[in-house]
Amino acid sequence: MNIGVIDNVRVDDWAVRLAERAVAAGADNVEIFLRVEEMVRLHWTPYQGVALRSGAESNVHVQLDVDGQTVTFVSDALNAAGIESRLIQTVRELIRTPRERVKQITWVDAARQGRYAHVDSDTDAVDFLAIRDMMRKWQERFVPSAFHLHRWECISGRTFTALVRSDGQMMSDAANKYSLQLLLEGRHGFLLEGTFALRAADFRTGDLEERIGQLLAWPREETTLQPGTIRLSIPPSIGADIARKYGILFSGPRLLGSPELAGLIGKRLAKRHVTLVDDACLPGGWASRAFDEEGTPSQRTVLIDSGVMAKFLHSTVTAQRWGVTSTGNGVRSRNHSDSVSPSNIYFVPGGTDHAEWRRQTDLGVEIVHAVQPPEFVSQNGMIRFVADGWLIRGGKRERQVSSVAVALHPFRFLRKLSSFGSDLTFFLQAKGAGSPTIFVDDAEVQEGHIVI
Structure with a gap:
C-alpha cells in the first residue's frame, strides 16, 4: 500500500x-x-494501549x-x-x-500532544516488535477484544500501566467523564504493579500475563452467597476509595449539614489499631502539595487516632464557622466557597499476613478487585461497592465469586475493622488516598449481599 x-x-x-x-x-x-x-492484530503503543485493529x-x-x-x-x-x-x-x-x-x-501523537523521552545510552530500549509478537501470542490465548493495555503519564512524570477490560464492547461516552476510572483498577481492569518505562527490564511480561489471565478468566455470572457470618478481606485498591469516603464524611461541609457529627470529637469509633491520617505533605504522594487552593499551608491531620475521633478536615470557611483552624484542605469552586477535599488520606497499616489470614479462615470471602468502586448510596454515609473475589473455605480458595455487592455502614464498619495488612498502597484513581489490606472477622451475608 x-x-x-x-x-x-x-x-x-x-x-x-x-x-x-x-x-x-x-x-x-x-x-x-x-x-x-x-495488519489485523493486537496493536501496542505506549500511550494508546492495546487494541484489535485492522487496516x-x-x-x-x-x-x-x-x-x-x-x-x-x-x-x-x-x-x-x-x-x-x-x-x-x-x-x-x-x-x-x-x-x-x-x-x-x-x-506519540496522542490527542495532538507531543512528548519525547530521553533514554540513557547504556540502557536498552524496549523492543516494540517483540512486544507486538508477545501480544499476538496473547491473542491466541485470550479473547482479542477483551483487554487493552494503557500507559498513563502524570504531569509530575510518574507513570503506571493499567489493564482495562472491555468485554468486547467499545468504551462508552463515560470514558470522557471517568477516563481515569476506566484505565485503573476497579470498574474496568487492573493496575499493574510498578511503572512502565522505556526500558526492556521494566516490562514484566510474566506478571502481566498472569493478571490478564486472572481478569479474563473470571466468571461474569453474579454469585449468590449463603446467609451467615463470614470473614472478609478488602484489597488496598478498594480500601483507598473507602478511606477517601471517610475523608469526605469527616469534613466541614458534612458538619454543616449534620451538626450532630461534631459530638464525635473525643469519642471512640473503632479499636485501637484503627488510625486514619490525611497527609498533604507526604513525600511523593499523588495529592501532595505545599498549599491548598485557598493558600493555607498543607499539613498532616490525624482524623481518627487509635480509634478515637480527633479532627475533621476543614477549609478556612468551615473552620471559621466551627471556631477551629483550617487543616489545609480547602477547595475553591465557582458554586461552593466551603468545599473540602482529602489529600493523601490513608489507614495506617498493621502487620496481618494475608496468606496466614487465609489459612486461618474457615469461611470467608477474599475480594480481589472491584466491578463497581465504592460509592455513597445514602445521606447517612452508607457505602456500597460490587466486587469479584474468592470464596475461602477450610483455609483454602474454593471457587471464584463474581459481582458480589458489599454494603458498609460507616460507623459499624469502623467498629468491625479487625486488622490491617502491611501493604499500604496509594492510588491515583482514589485521588491520592491509600490503604493496606483490610480484614473484617464478622461480616454478615444477607440476601446474597455482604453487609458490615
Whole structure:
C-alpha cells in the first residue's frame, strides 16, 4: 500500500520541507522513512494501549545527526504539521542536551500532544516488535477484544500501566467523564504493579500475563452467597476509595449539614489499631502539595487516632464557622466557597499476613478487585461497592465469586475493622488516598449481599 499524501501535502514535498527545516534548526544527514503496514492484530503503543485493529498502520522515522550524535525521531501518526513542529523543537533541545544521554527520541501523537523521552545510552530500549509478537501470542490465548493495555503519564512524570477490560464492547461516552476510572483498577481492569518505562527490564511480561489471565478468566455470572457470618478481606485498591469516603464524611461541609457529627470529637469509633491520617505533605504522594487552593499551608491531620475521633478536615470557611483552624484542605469552586477535599488520606497499616489470614479462615470471602468502586448510596454515609473475589473455605480458595455487592455502614464498619495488612498502597484513581489490606472477622451475608 502506498500513501502519496499526508494532510493534503504530497509526501515527497513534505519530506523535502521537513529535511530543510531540520537542517536549518541545526541537524545534519537527515533521512526520512515512511512505514506503512497492512495488519489485523493486537496493536501496542505506549500511550494508546492495546487494541484489535485492522487496516493500515503507518508512522514516520527520521534519522538525523545533531551536534555529532545520531538520533532517531519516531512518530506514531501521520500528522504532518505536528511532526514538523515537534521535530524542530526536539532538534533545538538536543543541541542543549549532553550527548552521552541521548539515544532515541520517541513522540506519540496522542490527542495532538507531543512528548519525547530521553533514554540513557547504556540502557536498552524496549523492543516494540517483540512486544507486538508477545501480544499476538496473547491473542491466541485470550479473547482479542477483551483487554487493552494503557500507559498513563502524570504531569509530575510518574507513570503506571493499567489493564482495562472491555468485554468486547467499545468504551462508552463515560470514558470522557471517568477516563481515569476506566484505565485503573476497579470498574474496568487492573493496575499493574510498578511503572512502565522505556526500558526492556521494566516490562514484566510474566506478571502481566498472569493478571490478564486472572481478569479474563473470571466468571461474569453474579454469585449468590449463603446467609451467615463470614470473614472478609478488602484489597488496598478498594480500601483507598473507602478511606477517601471517610475523608469526605469527616469534613466541614458534612458538619454543616449534620451538626450532630461534631459530638464525635473525643469519642471512640473503632479499636485501637484503627488510625486514619490525611497527609498533604507526604513525600511523593499523588495529592501532595505545599498549599491548598485557598493558600493555607498543607499539613498532616490525624482524623481518627487509635480509634478515637480527633479532627475533621476543614477549609478556612468551615473552620471559621466551627471556631477551629483550617487543616489545609480547602477547595475553591465557582458554586461552593466551603468545599473540602482529602489529600493523601490513608489507614495506617498493621502487620496481618494475608496468606496466614487465609489459612486461618474457615469461611470467608477474599475480594480481589472491584466491578463497581465504592460509592455513597445514602445521606447517612452508607457505602456500597460490587466486587469479584474468592470464596475461602477450610483455609483454602474454593471457587471464584463474581459481582458480589458489599454494603458498609460507616460507623459499624469502623467498629468491625479487625486488622490491617502491611501493604499500604496509594492510588491515583482514589485521588491520592491509600490503604493496606483490610480484614473484617464478622461480616454478615444477607440476601446474597455482604453487609458490615
